[in-house]
Amino acid sequence: MSVLEGKELRIVGFLCNWCSYGGADTAGVGRFTQPTDLRIVRVPCSGRINPLFVMKALIGGADGVLVSGCHPRDCHYAEGNYYARRRLEVLKGLLPVLGIDPRRFEYTWVSASEGQRWQHVVSSFTAQIHALGPAARFTEAPEPARLGA
Amino acid sequence: MKIGVFICHCGSNIAGTVDCAAVAERASTYPDVVYATDIMYACAEPGQDAIIAAIKKHGLTGVVVASCTPRMHEPTFRKAVERAGVNRYMFEMANIREHVSWIGKDIEANTNKAAELVRMAAAKLRLDRELKPKSFPVTKRLLVIGGGVAGIQAALDAADAGLEVVMVEKQPTIGGKMAKLDKTFPTVDCSSCILGPRMVDVAQHPNITLYAYAELEEVSGYVGNFDVKIRKKATYVDWDKCTGCGLCTEKCPSKKSYDRFNEGVGPTTAIIIPFPQAIPKKASIEREYCRQFNKGKCGVCAKVCPTGAVNYEMQDETVEVKVGGIVAATGYDLVDWKVYSEYGGGRYPDVVTSLQYERMLSASGPTGGHVKRPSDGTEPVNVVFVQCVGSRDPSIGRPYCSGFCCMYTAKQAILTKDHIPGSQSYVFYMDIRSPGKGYDEFTRRVQEEYGARYVRGRVSMIYPKGGKLMVRGADTLMGTQVEVEADLVVLAVGAEASANSSALAEKLRISYDGYGFFMEGHPKLKPVETNTAGVFLAGSCQGLKDIPSSVAQGSAAAAKALGLLSRDMLDSDPQIASVSVNRCVGCRKCIEVCPFKAIQEVDMRGQPKAEVIETVCQGCGLCNATCPQGAIQLSHFTDNQILAEVEALCRF
Ligand SMILES: Cc1cc2nc3c(=O)[nH]c(=O)nc-3n(C[C@H](O)[C@H](O)[C@H](O)COP(=O)(O)OP(=O)(O)OC[C@H]3O[C@@H](n4cnc5c(N)ncnc54)[C@H](O)[C@@H]3O)c2cc1C
Ligand code: SF4
Ligand code: SF4
Numbered sequence: 164m165s166v167l168e169g170k171e172l173r174i175v176g177f178l179c180n181w182c183s184y185g186g187a188d189t190a191g192v193g194r195f196t197q198p199t200d201l202r203i204v205r206v207p208c209s210g211r212i213n214p215l216f217v218m219k220a221l222i223g224g225a226d227g228v229l230v231s232g233c234h235p236r237d238c239h240y241a242e243g244n245y246y247a248r249r250r251l252e253v254l255k256g257l258l259p260v261l262g263i264d265p266r267r268f269e270y271t272w273v274s275a276s277e278g279q280r281w282q283h284v285v286s287s288f289t290a291q292i293h294a295l296g297p298a299a300r301f302t303e304a305p306e307p308a309r310l311g312a
Numbered sequence: 313m314k315i316g317v318f319i320c321h322c323g324s325n326i327a328g329t330v331d332c333a334a335v336a337e338r339a340s341t342y343p344d345v346v347y348a349t350d351i352m353y354a355c356a357e358p359g360q361d362a363i364i365a366a367i368k369k370h371g372l373t374g375v376v377v378a379s380c381t382p383r384m385h386e387p388t389f390r391k392a393v394e395r396a397g398v399n400r401y402m403f404e405m406a407n408i409r410e411h412v413s414w415i416g417k418d419i420e421a422n423t424n425k426a427a428e429l430v431r432m433a434a435a436k437l438r439l440d441r442e443l444k445p446k447s448f449p450v451t452k453r454l455l456v457i458g459g460g461v462a463g464i465q466a467a468l469d470a471a472d473a474g475l476e477v478v479m480v481e482k483q484p485t486i487g488g489k490m491a492k493l494d495k496t497f498p499t500v501d502c503s504s505c506i507l508g509p510r511m512v513d514v515a516q517h518p519n520i521t522l523y524a525y526a527e528l529e530e531v532s533g534y535v536g537n538f539d540v541k542i543r544k545k546a547t548y549v550d551w552d553k554c555t556g557c558g559l560c561t562e563k564c565p566s567k568k569s570y571d572r573f574n575e576g577v578g579p580t581t582a583i584i585i586p587f588p589q590a591i592p593k594k595a596s597i598e599r600e601y602c603r604q605f606n607k608g609k610c611g612v613c614a615k616v617c618p619t620g621a622v623n624y625e626m627q628d629e630t631v632e633v634k635v636g637g638i639v640a641a642t643g644y645d646l647v648d649w650k651v652y653s654e655y656g657g658g659r660y661p662d663v664v665t666s667l668q669y670e671r672m673l674s675a676s677g678p679t680g681g682h683v684k685r686p687s688d689g690t691e692p693v694n695v696v697f698v699q700c701v702g703s704r705d706p707s708i709g710r711p712y713c714s715g716f717c718c719m720y721t722a723k724q725a726i727l728t729k730d731h732i733p734g735s736q737s738y739v740f741y742m743d744i745r746s747p748g749k750g751y752d753e754f755t756r757r758v759q760e761e762y763g764a765r766y767v768r769g770r771v772s773m774i775y776p777k778g779g780k781l782m783v784r785g786a787d788t789l790m791g792t793q794v795e796v797e798a799d800l801v802v803l804a805v806g807a808e809a810s811a812n813s814s815a816l817a818e819k820l821r822i823s824y825d826g827y828g829f830f831m832e833g834h835p836k837l838k839p840v841e842t843n844t845a846g847v848f849l850a851g852s853c854q855g856l857k858d859i860p861s862s863v864a865q866g867s868a869a870a871a872k873a874l875g876l877l878s879r880d881m882l883d884s885d886p887q888i889a890s891v892s893v894n895r896c897v898g899c900r901k902c903i904e905v906c907p908f909k910a911i912q913e914v915d916m917r918g919q920p921k922a923e924v925i926e927t928v929c930q931g932c933g934l935c936n937a938t939c940p941q942g943a944i945q946l947s948h949f950t951d952n953q954i955l956a957e958v959e960a961l962c963r964f
Contacts, residue, residue, distance in 0.1 A: 188383060192410060
């Protein structure tokens, strides 16, 4: 059981280390209260995120997936988030084709100083997922496709 | 693998809202976990010792610590496990403080979430591999951006320690705001007497190369080896020939130019030497005021210059330098106070800014140190100071305190009395903030010895009446309205990050806050570092501060830079990409996306393959997400590791 039944839904976050993960830390340091549903996977850069990670989470039973990186122009690696933006936008357009409500997936930009913004992002995304309710389960989820070596 | 899990209480920081023992108990059921416990303070010495002892006792080959953010103590714990003989990359952290205990009070939900985060960390750890850093040579040269007092201090400290320093200053002279000040609090000693010699030291230091009237164009590379492009703006005067005699500034017929150094107190010429102690003491032409450029004829300066230094054809020039580290010291600018229509919005000549007032007080300023009303040149009697103009005001997006205005206002009130013994100063303030050494005594002295009248309250309006200015405000201590008939009003205008600081931050790849101030690596423990290795901060660009603190930070930044550049070789972070040649099809997609040109094509038995240059790769993983074959993988963040984390969350 990864979530408290009846209380939480399953939300997976992919956050870049330099901006958004720092922003989530800043929110914590500021004691900005947030819903408890979200579980964060830390990646170096939003450009590291393969859209397949998001798909894998959604197919594997996540009710929502949130991606957050540095604001455009402010990427720690110069341009990773531009690639992320293009990939994730394409992914969002593709979700309905796969029978997934595109509102279950959002991407956003939060800097390391924006603790309050992070609180707002988490709260409103969590509310959005709760409004949608639990995602329909894929009854015969295939074994996870292995990428890479 | 034999994994040990340590759940930190962090005193009550975590244990207050997370049942740490229950998390440890659940963790003990996770795959490969052979030992799990909770621990009072994992980062303290007994905590680290307990981790080391457990590694030895249980033969652990990997460790998970669930505590604060990895951005804080990951390096601490990596060193600890290494002391116990475990490779430092066989270690993962779960952030159960900033991301759990501090953001909610529901113990049941927090405990469950913490256990989940530990499950993710353990799942990732199972796929970690031992990594070893490579080393690469360092360029022993430091770039300092901004020649205010903070930048000067950083440059001199580094240069005195033997480092080569390149300083870039966007104005034609170094010195920053301090060069404009008359005297400085709390000692009321002369600003140019203490700063002047430091500026000369910069000019004469054999290890310092100064580019004044220049700006940073581009930065590439990474810690230890940055490639920097500096644009030297055209001054239309050949500085190799200019001797700083100033003949040109005497003869220039365009006498109505805005005097930037003197904050517009009195006009200047189109060709200028900003002030007598300028460093470098060289002339430059302000193109927008120059008749040669605007009317196509004049040429007076070229004719009078005894060395033939004037050159109207001069173009901007770009220089390229390689440096190992960078100090940003770009300071602040004053807020645009003209948004306040209640203070006249700039319509009344006898309402001046604090920095203009410094120039009026300065003996080397345009009024020769005589305080005069700009409107009619008479000496004022009643001088009203208004504090917090553009500070602590959310309505204009400046909710913060500028930090030094209370103190400089007290100083200016003292100097007013010194200059005009018959004068009376009034200070409207919100609160007096004077926590420095000797500071509170100073703000008391101005009232007790110099008779300045302090009124606690805001000014609601300033309006002209019979050649005077009526200042109307509240006295919140007396609960009354007050009105003062002023001859001169000085606005203690608040400060903001210097113009274009966010664009500079983007070039340096450092973070900045919502106001444009640069973000330090950690608010307490890394006050001059940034999150970009090799880039340091000094002075007001990081947050507003007075001269003593700016100097202290300048020295601190130099010390950090010296620590970095005293090494001949640096260790590269081994969390980088590598190519599995069997899978690589040589499509070059990774080569195209890599922002650092860290991937090259190599020939392997007639087949093109990608190869990562290990010391150049910065570990962003862009290539990893791009490769259609999954052939290039970022160590420590491989596809399988991230998928394992997702699986740990979604499959249970
Ligand atoms: C009216 C007034 C009176 C004050 N009186 C006192 C006092 O009595 N005592 C005291 O302790 N403090 C005083 N202060 C505060 C003091 O001015 C600051 O503490 C100090 O100047 C900060 O130094 P700095 O080097 O950080 O910034 P600055 O002095 O602002 O220097 C920054 C320098 O960087 C340059 N620069 C900016 N951007 C770039 C760029 N992109 N590229 C290259 N160069 C750039 C600027 O041209 C400037 O030369 C006063 C401030 C004011 C407004
Ligand atoms: S993207 Fe992948 S397959 Fe293509 S060259 Fe790079 S490593 Fe090889
Ligand atoms: S991880 Fe890949 S894209 Fe990023 S710097 Fe290294 S080689 Fe380049």
